[in-house]
Amino acid sequence: MVKLRDDETVNSIIGEGSEFVGDFSVNGLIRIDGKFEGKIKSAGKVLIGRTGKVKTDIKAQSVVVGGTVIGNIEAEDKVILLSTARVVGDVRTPSLVIEEGVIFEGKCTITREGKSPKEIVEEEGFKVDISGK
Numbered sequence: 443m444v445k446l447r448d449d450e451t452v453n454s455i456i457g458e459g460s461e462f463v464g465d466f467s468v469n470g471l472i473r474i475d476g477k478f479e480g481k482i483k484s485a486g487k488v489l490i491g492r493t494g495k496v497k498t499d500i501k502a503q504s505v506v507v508g509g510t511v512i513g514n515i516e517a518e519d520k521v522i523l524l525s526t527a528r529v530v531g532d533v534r535t536p537s538l539v540i541e542e543g544v545i546f547e548g549k550c551t552i553t554r555e556g557k558s559p560k561e562i563v564e565e566e567g568f569k570v571d572i573s574g575k
Contacts, residue, residue, distance in 0.1 A: 453486075458493045474509070492526050505535075514548075 453470035456462050460476035467483045475491035482488055484502040494509030505517045508524040515521055517535040525543035532549045540546065554562055 456494075458491075490527075492524075499531075 454466070454468050454472040456472075456474045456476045456478055458475040462476070462478050462480070464480045465483075466472065466478070466480060469485045471487045471489060472482065472484055473489040473491060474494040474496055476494065478494070478496040478498060480498055482496075482498050482500045482502070484500075486503050488500050488502040488505045490496055490505075490507045490509045490511055492508040496510065497512045499513045500511070500515045500517075502517055504519045504521070505515050506522045506524065507515070507527040507529060509526065510528040512530045514531045515529070515533045515535070519535070520537040520539070521533055521535040522539045523529060523541060523544045523546065525541040527541075528545045530547050532551070533546075534551045534553060536553050538550060538552060552559065557565075
């Protein structure tokens with residue numbers, strides 16, 4: 443295992459030049475610098491390195507993208523898109539950081555306490571109707 447900080451231990455690495463196809467479930471941090479296709483579920487952090495290329499839906503505590511992701515990203519805490527990130531897919535998270543230089547196509551939903559923005563606004567007494575009628 444590789445230690446990044448005291449609270450971050452890399453449990454799994456798909457290194458540059460490696461390819462993996464399938465479903466990946468991990469409790470700690472997974473770092474992908476190679477190619478991956480399938481599904482990722484992590485109780486910790488998912489880190490897609492600058493050379494990482496993934497075609498997947500990601501569900502994790504937090505996600506940091508420096509490479510390419512084709513698929514949806516859902517994080518309980520935070521998603522960080524570094525300047526080298528390329529993302530085609532939807533992002534759902536309570537906190538999103540996008541550095542200058544990111545390429546992103548998809549829908550972004552910022553949530554709070556597991557509720558959609560529409561639910562939060564309607565709880566504040568506003569009726570949401572975006573149908574244009």
